[in-house]
Amino acid sequence: MGEPEQVRGASVTSRALSVLGAFEGSSGSLTVARIAARAKLPLSTTYRMVHELEEWGGLRKGSDGKYQVGFRIWELGQLAGRRLRDRAHPFLQDLFDLTHENVHLAIREGTQSLYVDKIYSSRKMPQVSRIGGRLPLHATAVGRVLLAAQPDWFVDAYLQRELEAPTAKTVTDPRILTQLIADVRRDGYSITIEQMRMNALSVALPVVFNGQTVSALGLVFEAHRYREVQRFMPQLRGTVDRIEFAMAGRPLTIGE
Amino acid sequence: MGEPEQVRGASVTSRALSVLGAFEGSSGSLTVARIAARAKLPLSTTYRMVHELEEWGGLRKGSDGKYQVGFRIWELGQLAGRRLRDRAHPFLQDLFDLTHENVHLAIREGTQSLYVDKIYSSRKMPQVSRIGGRLPLHATAVGRVLLAAQPDWFVDAYLQRELEAPTAKTVTDPRILTQLIADVRRDGYSITIEQMRMNALSVALPVVFNGQTVSALGLVFEAHRYREVQRFMPQLRGTVDRIEFAMAGRPLTIGE
DNA sequence: CAAACTGTTCTCACTCAGTGAGAACCGCTT
DNA sequence: AAGCGGTTCTCACTGAGTGAGAACAGTTTG
Numbered sequence: 001m002g003e004p005e006q007v008r009g010a011s012v013t014s015r016a017l018s019v020l021g022a023f024e025g026s027s028g029s030l031t032v033a034r035i036a037a038r039a040k041l042p043l044s045t046t047y048r049m050v051h052e053l054e055e056w057g058g059l060r061k062g063s064d065g066k067y068q069v070g071f072r073i074w075e076l077g078q079l080a081g082r083r084l085r086d087r088a089h090p091f092l093q094d095l096f097d098l099t100h101e102n103v104h105l106a107i108r109e110g111t112q113s114l115y116v117d118k119i120y121s122s123r124k125m126p127q128v129s130r131i132g133g134r135l136p137l138h139a140t141a142v143g144r145v146l147l148a149a150q151p152d153w154f155v156d157a158y159l160q161r162e163l164e165a166p167t168a169k170t171v172t173d174p175r176i177l178t179q180l181i182a183d184v185r186r187d188g189y190s191i192t193i194e195q196m197r198m199n200a201l202s203v204a205l206p207v208v209f210n211g212q213t214v215s216a217l218g219l220v221f222e223a224h225r226y227r228e229v230q231r232f233m234p235q236l237r238g239t240v241d242r243i244e245f246a247m248a249g250r251p252l253t254i255g256e
Numbered sequence: 257m258g259e260p261e262q263v264r265g266a267s268v269t270s271r272a273l274s275v276l277g278a279f280e281g282s283s284g285s286l287t288v289a290r291i292a293a294r295a296k297l298p299l300s301t302t303y304r305m306v307h308e309l310e311e312w313g314g315l316r317k318g319s320d321g322k323y324q325v326g327f328r329i330w331e332l333g334q335l336a337g338r339r340l341r342d343r344a345h346p347f348l349q350d351l352f353d354l355t356h357e358n359v360h361l362a363i364r365e366g367t368q369s370l371y372v373d374k375i376y377s378s379r380k381m382p383q384v385s386r387i388g389g390r391l392p393l394h395a396t397a398v399g400r401v402l403l404a405a406q407p408d409w410f411v412d413a414y415l416q417r418e419l420e421a422p423t424a425k426t427v428t429d430p431r432i433l434t435q436l437i438a439d440v441r442r443d444g445y446s447i448t449i450e451q452m453r454m455n456a457l458s459v460a461l462p463v464v465f466n467g468q469t470v471s472a473l474g475l476v477f478e479a480h481r482y483r484e485v486q487r488f489m490p491q492l493r494g495t496v497d498r499i500e501f502a503m504a505g506r507p508l509t510i511g512e
Numbered sequence: 513c514a515a516a517c518t519g520t521t522c523t524c525a526c527t528c529a530g531t532g533a534g535a536a537c538c539g540c541t542t
Numbered sequence: 543a544a545g546c547g548g549t550t551c552t553c554a555c556t557g558a559g560t561g562a563g564a565a566c567a568g569t570t571t572g
Contacts, residue, residue: 011529012268012559013308021312023335033519042561047521052269060336065520069335071365074372077333078388079279079325080316086386090378097353097377109327116330121353122346122498130342132334242378267558268530289548298532303550321549 015041019049020058020073029066081107084215085117087246088207092119092217095239099232102126102220105207108146111158113137116215124221128166128197138163138177139170141190141204142216148184149206149213155181169194189236191229199223203232205240209247217243271297275305276314276329285322337363340471341373343502344463348375348473351495355488358382358476361463364402367414369393372471380477384422384453394419394433395426397446397460398472404440405462405469411437425450445492447485455479459488461496465503473499 010018022030022038030038036046050067053059057072088105096103096119103120106113112134120126129135137143137158147155159174171177184190193201204218217240219232266274278286278294286294292302306323309315313328340363348359352375359376362369368390376382385391393399393414403411415430427433440446445461452458460474473496475488 011308013272013305014312015559016269016272017309017312017314020332023332028338031519032521043520044522044561044563045559048559049269052267053273056270056273058273069332071336071363071370071372073329074333074336075370075388076276076279076325077330080327080330082284090376090381093352093375093377094379096349107327114327114331116327119349120346121349123350125346132331269559271530287548288550299549300532300534300551301530304530 015039015045016049016053019046019053020069023069029062029064029068031066035067081116084247088215088217088243089117091239091242091246092117094242095119095217095219095235096121098235099219101232104129104142104218104220105215106142106146106218107215108137108150109134111137111161113140113143113146113216126220127200129220135196136164136166138172139166139192139195140218141192141202142218144181144184144190144192145204145206145216145218146213148181148190166196167194167198169198171195189233191226193223193226201226201229203229203236205236207240207243207247209244214247271295271301272305272309275302275309276325279325285318285320285324287322291323337372340503344471344473344499345373347495347498347502348373350498351375351473351475351491352377354491355475357488360385360398360474360476361471362398362402362474363471364393364406365390367393367417369396369399369402369472382476383456385476391452392420392422394428395422395448395451396474397448397458398474400437400440400446400448401460401462401472401474402469404437404446422452423450423454425454427451445489447482449479449482457482457485459485459492461492463496463499463503465500470503 018039018041019035022035026038032047032050033043035050036043039046041049050059054061054067054070057070059067060070061067084107085105092103092105100121100123102124103118104115105117106115106129108114113136115129115131115133115135118126118129118131129140135143137147147158150158155178159177163172164170165172171180189203189205191201191203196202199222200220201223202218202220204216206213207215207217217236219236221228274295274297275291278291282294288303288306289299291306292299295302297305306315310317310323310326313326315323316326317323341361344361348361352359356377356379358380359374360371361373362371362385364370369392371385371387371389371391374382374385374387385396391399393403403414406414411434415433419428419433420426421428427436445459447457447459449457455478456476457479458474458476460472462469463471463473473492475492477484
């Protein structure tokens with residue numbers, strides 16, 4: 001009939017999670033009605049859910065009556081992937097001190113790279129990637145490093161799909177990309193020029209732990225400065241070494 | 257009988273949230289059995305919940321079979337208080353570049369300060385506060401600034417309780433603290449010495465938006481360098497000004 | 513200023529999804 | 543081979559969740 005949508009088998013928990021999921025994408029604040037629409041739930045159900053989540057601290061009602069994600073979720077989120085983020089962070093900061101270029105650390109989540117940490121100052125605000133943000137795997141240096149770490153069947157399947165082209169220069173031809181991925185595997189690093197944004201260049205290296213590429217460390221700066229890549233490479237290499245060493249060690253910080 | 261515990265009126269949603277809440281405090285990974293114990297839920301119920309959360313991406317099963325908070329929660333959390341964190345961050349980094357001392361930004365959550373951002377490198381690892389961590393309001397400079405912004409009834413109620421003393425020097429006498437809070441209100445800043453950790457000094461200023469203290473900006477360094485406070489003060493002041501200005505403006509970054 | 517919207521809050525009888533005791537199972541240690 | 547700590551799954555019972563809809567509130571419109 002065209003309107004069952006949020007069909008059946010929807011467990012209470014999944015409904016509650018749908019409410020939270022409604023905030024993904026369209027950030028900022030939402031009215032109960034809009035949450036209901038995005039979560040594809042009846043208004044009264046949404047209303048109840050929202051209140052329960054609010055009471056718990058998962059949602060927060062703004063002064064305008066709209067709801068936002070609450071700090072309790074944020075706090076909980078800080079526990080995710082803590083080992084990697086905690087161990088890596090100080091060295092990312094060291095690298096920034098050295099280079100004063102945008103530094104980032106990303107992991108793979110499905111078919112995208114997820115930016116888990118990022119260092120930047122007010123001089124060079126990030127343009128496309130943000131902490132907690134996602135970008136496609138084929139159009140950034142960190143993405144290609146993460147893609148290159150996957151088995152062939154994954155890479156092939158990834159490249160088989162319709163690939164987005166954020167700039168006019170973005171490579172989307174599967175055959176060329178296959179070659180580029182092979183290069184990344186051989187060289188142990190990736191350099192992309194104007195693939196995600198014009199006038200931007202990025203370099204990235206894999207961070208390996210227990211024989212697995214767990215994340216990618218990258219640097220982004222203006223494309224015309226491509227000659228400086230060689231200057232940054234040893235610093236990137238050194239940073240990765242330190243992160244990998246720190247990952248292996250026992251905890252140094254307080255609390256677990 | 258002595259064993260009702262997780263009595264009644266427990267909604268399904270609240271149970272699911274209890275499962276997530278089980279990860280608060282004892283970070284790292286938990287077995288299903290331990291989650292059940294912490295959440296005070298029957299094992300089979302917990303089992304079901306955990307699976308549903310895992311499927312959604314809220315929990316992640318590690319290679320050791322234990323569960324951890326998943327990145328989906330982390331991503332969601334990035335939406336909480338985004339305005340403040342996004343606008344303030346670049347200026348915190350600028351301040352760090354200038355001073356190379358630990359910089360932090362905290363908000364008040366209940367009777368504690370919650371550290372929402374923090375800049376540090378490998379040279380000076382944070383000792384007590386961590387991003388996503390909480391500390392009492394009376395024992396840090398940021399905490400006192402946040403406390404001073406509250407109405408008298410709140411301050412009085414807060415000071416009436418049993419106050420923890422992390423160091424031998426921590427002031428817990430309500431009368432002295434009342435005076436110190438008055439000083440903070442008069443001066444517009446707070447300086448605490450060895451209140452949270454020996455050999456540590458912290459300075460903090462309030463960040464005001466729409467006439468409300470929304471957070472506190474702080475700097476921490478070694479107690480014996482207390483003379484340098486005056487050197488840092490104008491830099492702190494300038495950073496706060498820039499944050500407040502940025503908070504007022506329209507979004508500069510992508511995606512509202 | 514009434515009518516038409518858009519959104520919020522709440523009620524209530526029905527019923528289906530959630531429940532949790534318990535059994536089976538799986539690796540370990542001793 | 544018995545014990546232990548953990549996981550996974552089943553199933554009959556029932557009360558918690560459901561959602562249509564009514565009442566209400568605020569704001570836009572002709």
